Amino acid sequence: MHPSQDPVAELAKAVSLADLESLARERIERTAWDYYRSGAWDERTLARNESSWRELTVHFRGFVDVSARSTVGEFFGARVPSPLFVAPTAMQRLAHADGECATARASSAAGIPMCLSSLSTTPLEEVRAATTAPLWMQIYISADRDATRALIARAEAAGFDGLAVTADTPMWGTRERDIRNGFRVPDGLRLPNLERPGGPTGHSGVGMGGALSWTIDPSASWRDFEAIAAATRLPVVAKGLCRPDDCRRALDAGAAGVWISNHGGRQLDGAPSTAEVLPSCADAVRGSGRPKATVIVDGGVRRGVDVLRAIALGADTIALGRPILWGLGAGGEAGVTRALAIVTAEFDLALALSGVRNLAELRELGKDLVRR
Numbered sequence: 001m002h003p004s005q006d007p008v009a010e011l012a013k014a015v016s017l018a019d020l021e022s023l024a025r026e027r028i029e030r031t032a033w034d035y036y037r038s039g040a041w042d043e044r045t046l047a048r049n050e051s052s053w054r055e056l057t058v059h060f061r062g063f064v065d066v067s068a069r070s071t072v073g074e075f076f077g078a079r080v081p082s083p084l085f086v087a088p089t090a091m092q093r094l095a096h097a098d099g100e101c102a103t104a105r106a107s108s109a110a111g112i113p114m115c116l117s118s119l120s121t122t123p124l125e126e127v128r129a130a131t132t133a134p135l136w137m138q139i140y141i142s143a144d145r146d147a148t149r150a151l152i153a154r155a156e157a158a159g160f161d162g163l164a165v166t167a168d169t170p171m172w173g174t175r176e177r178d179i180r181n182g183f184r185v186p187d188g189l190r191l192p193n194l195e196r197p198g199g200p201t202g203h204s205g206v207g208m209g210g211a212l213s214w215t216i217d218p219s220a221s222w223r224d225f226e227a228i229a230a231a232t233r234l235p236v237v238a239k240g241l242c243r244p245d246d247c248r249r250a251l252d253a254g255a256a257g258v259w260i261s262n263h264g265g266r267q268l269d270g271a272p273s274t275a276e277v278l279p280s281c282a283d284a285v286r287g288s289g290r291p292k293a294t295v296i297v298d299g300g301v302r303r304g305v306d307v308l309r310a311i312a313l314g315a316d317t318i319a320l321g322r323p324i325l326w327g328l329g330a331g332g333e334a335g336v337t338r339a340l341a342i343v344t345a346e347f348d349l350a351l352a353l354s355g356v357r358n359l360a361e362l363r364e365l366g367k368d369l370v371r372r
């Protein structure tokens, strides 16, 4: 084998998340690649997510002794080595045969929390067994509320640590590449967390519309969210918010935190980037009189310095969606490990170069350090 074809050697040469993306692009089947890479309609929100972080300038401080630094953060009361979180992304076995378990093992080894998609291609119990790090379950409110309750009960019984209930998907956004490609869940892959006794599993429709439509519900409302939060002993966050009033609404409904997200630009194209709305949303949470409420943000984070920007603007936890899929596609568990290591090392260096020693200092400097 030519050295350039040795997956392990190539992974070691990946310097940035963009390098992992290039590797993954070579290794993932094209319609699956398009499914992962796509945004909705004209993909403007997808592009804006990435560009908005870059537009924020970091007004670094000179001659600060940064010889002792820490990237340690807190995730719902647990100490974590960095403020990262693996976002839920559907069907990870399209990226690599080891799928969600590879992601879970890598996040476990790094001590980074992970959120599993309810459209996972691996049973949630197997994923739970693959990690000792905090593991959350992403929930869509299904047209079949009993199925949603059963899924939550299953996650609770398996020992999941929290629930992220997705708020931005009353209907599936249109990802036109998937329609053009006739994308569907390939034969041989299952969505084992959505199989209903006696009900159709509905894996066979093109795109996300058709047969998977029962897994979401356009009538889902804050009342449903409130009922979920009241019925579970797990912490619950609302995932996919962009407005301060919605953040307050989520906390009033019993959320332990909010997840500022636009689904990686896959739902409403035209939505603002998450970097644009993070400050006002974080201010709403901080002003809510709930000091423990957690602010999670995702969308377009591609460098450690974006993590620094997000924390300065009020986030506690920064989730990564596609970068994890690129790592997984590039090299399975080792690729996800590489992705997490790259972002963490970049974040540490960004702290040093900014003259900041830890997350507490970063928060304190906040909008003085990171400006638009």
Ligand SMILES: Cc1cc2nc3c(=O)[nH]c(=O)nc-3n(C[C@H](O)[C@H](O)[C@H](O)COP(=O)(O)O)c2cc1C
Pocket (backbone or CB within 6 Å): 035, 036, 037, 049, 087, 088, 089, 090, 117, 118, 119, 138, 166, 239, 261, 262, 263, 264, 265, 266, 298, 299, 300, 301, 319, 320, 321, 322, 323
């Ligand atoms: C291929 C793919 C599948 C996704 N599947 C889900 C999902 O099942 N549930 C969910 O709440 N969010 C899902 N998301 C959204 C992610 O959780 C996250 O919000 C988004 O990817 C963050 O943006 P980024 O990819 O730019 O990091 C998905 C995103 C992608 C790219």
